[in-house]
Amino acid sequence: MSSVPRQTSLHQMNASLESDMNVSEGTVTSQLRATSRTYFYFTTTTLVLCLIFTLATIMVLVVQKKEPIPQSPDKSPLIGGNCSLDILSILKKPLGTESSAYLQVSNPIRSSRLTWKKDGILNGIGYHDGNLIIKSPGWYIIYCQLQFAVPNCPEEPIDLKLELLIDNQTKKQALVTVCESKTGTKNIYRNLSQFFLEKLNVNNTVSIKVREFQYVDVDNFPLESVLAAFKYSNSN
Numbered sequence: 001m002s003s004v005p006r007q008t009s010l011h012q013m014n015a016s017l018e019s020d021m022n023v024s025e026g027t028v029t030s031q032l033r034a035t036s037r038t039y040f041y042f043t044t045t046t047l048v049l050c051l052i053f054t055l056a057t058i059m060v061l062v063v064q065k066k067e068p069i070p071q072s073p074d075k076s077p078l079i080g081g082n083c084s085l086d087i088l089s090i091l092k093k094p095l096g097t098e099s100s101a102y103l104q105v106s107n108p109i110r111s112s113r114l115t116w117k118k119d120g121i122l123n124g125i126g127y128h129d130g131n132l133i134i135k136s137p138g139w140y141i142i143y144c145q146l147q148f149a150v151p152n153c154p155e156e157p158i159d160l161k162l163e164l165l166i167d168n169q170t171k172k173q174a175l176v177t178v179c180e181s182k183t184g185t186k187n188i189y190r191n192l193s194q195f196f197l198e199k200l201n202v203n204n205t206v207s208i209k210v211r212e213f214q215y216v217d218v219d220n221f222p223l224e225s226v227l228a229a230f231k232y233s234n235s236n
Helices: 003-066 083-090
Strands: 100-104 122-123 125-128 131-134 140-150 158-166 169-178 186-200 205-211 224-232
Touching: 003 169, 083 122, 122 125, 122 169, 140 205, 158 186, 169 186
Parallel strands: none
Antiparallel strands: 100 122, 100 224, 125 131, 131 205, 140 186, 140 224, 158 169, 158 205
């Protein structure tokens, strides 16, 4: 008589275990399906975003490729990476009666007060002994760029300095220190520039003074050391 209840209990336990296993298997399967859907949606969204980004990049590159570099009226293209040549291209445009100048540094350089080659652009602006001489009053944009080259560093640091002077008075300046390391360094190249807007009167002078003038580069980049000025507007 006692075996019957035992068998009944075993049957109930087996049924309960099978039911739990079925529930667990169903839960795991549901979770796996939900996880798979999540990964599918995430992967799909990522791929769509990557595709949109790629198409946008291609469109930008195509548009940039089709856009031409702006041309000045005399068909001289702007270089884009060379500021002094870009300014030269601007100054070559027809300026009417406006004043403009663009001169390259003279070679050799014998003093801290730089002189300039006279075969550049001098339109309504005079030149004498390193000085631009204003002939028409107004607001002027003045630009100077100097390229320095230090072939071998001495034992002490070097201060390279550019000063822009109006009537022999310093108005703008730039300075950079090189050869600060104690180790022997060779072939150091530095570029200093100044951009200045000033109201000038007749006979005002514009000149450039440098410190360590012997390092102004006239061999490797002779076209990069320039002084430029042009009239921006009248005095009124």
